[in-house]
Amino acid sequence: MSIQSKSLIIAGALTAALCSVATVASAEDAMEKCFGVALAGQNDCKAGEGTTCAGTSKVDFQGNSWKFVPAGTCMTMELPADGAGMMRNGAMEELMRDLPEA
């Protein structure tokens, strides 16, 4: 088989693959990183080589740990108020609240 005809086969397969993936992607909800909403030990992680941090948060709603949530729900999801009665909200960036004691 010539390289041109092989390229045609691969290009055809790639076109079909891109179409099928695009359909799946639009059907699935996008996700966003949300800080300060995960229960202790249930945070997600940006894994790096030789490291892991998923499931390492020490306290509920720890401000510097995050979880993937459906896009658009991070800031608005309802969380219990903290011990002093202050409202909690999720955030797209790290929060200073609910940090474990060093």
Next chain:
Amino acid sequence: MNQSLFAAALLDPDAPLPRGIIDPLGRPAPKRFAVYRNTVASSLIDALKAGFPTLVKLLGEEFFSAMALVFLRAHPPKSRILMLYGGDLPSFLEEFQPVAHLGYLADIARVDQALRESYHSADSAPLPEADFQQLLGQDIAALRLTLAPSLRLVRSRWPVASIFAANHAGGPAPKPAAEDVVILRPEFDPAPHLLPTGGAEFIAGLLAGKTLGESLDLATGPIDLAAILGLLIAGRAIVGVTK
């Protein structure tokens, strides 16, 4: 007493108490050493249980723990990092007489181990869709794809994907068949996917740095290239392209 003698005695229950292990009164302290030795073994068994959940389901906790004890004494950790401990377990299972009649166990262990390696691999960004579209006009057969560091390939003459699904996702009882599996991690949780015919040869070619055309030639028999590429793109496993 030196460290290697101490370490050897930790893994050998018949070894004498290393000299220098004494209680506050200066007497030999065999019970204290036994507690320590037991803790080392049980923590390694726990690490293996966490690392090979499908094996635990297939063999049961009791059998798995007894087997893990035999394994860890013969294959203690080589690295101080426990998260990938057990790399030798698949080949150990191939030689371990009590399960010699369960030929598929070693490959199931390979799937469990590959999932764990994938989980701990570096992040990577998938090739944007616009870049794929650009490839269509080129001599695409001569290009090479870079795959995500979290991708793993497990080839088997056993129905490993079906056995995995039956044990984790309530899949139907496996039927005898050879199955190849690719492990993909689009976000954070790696998952095994059954590959269609020719998929493993094609992906192995890409992993070896061959061009798309050369990789396609490696597949024997009919190959559903669109399905395989679709799987890789949906799994965000294609991260680069080079000439």
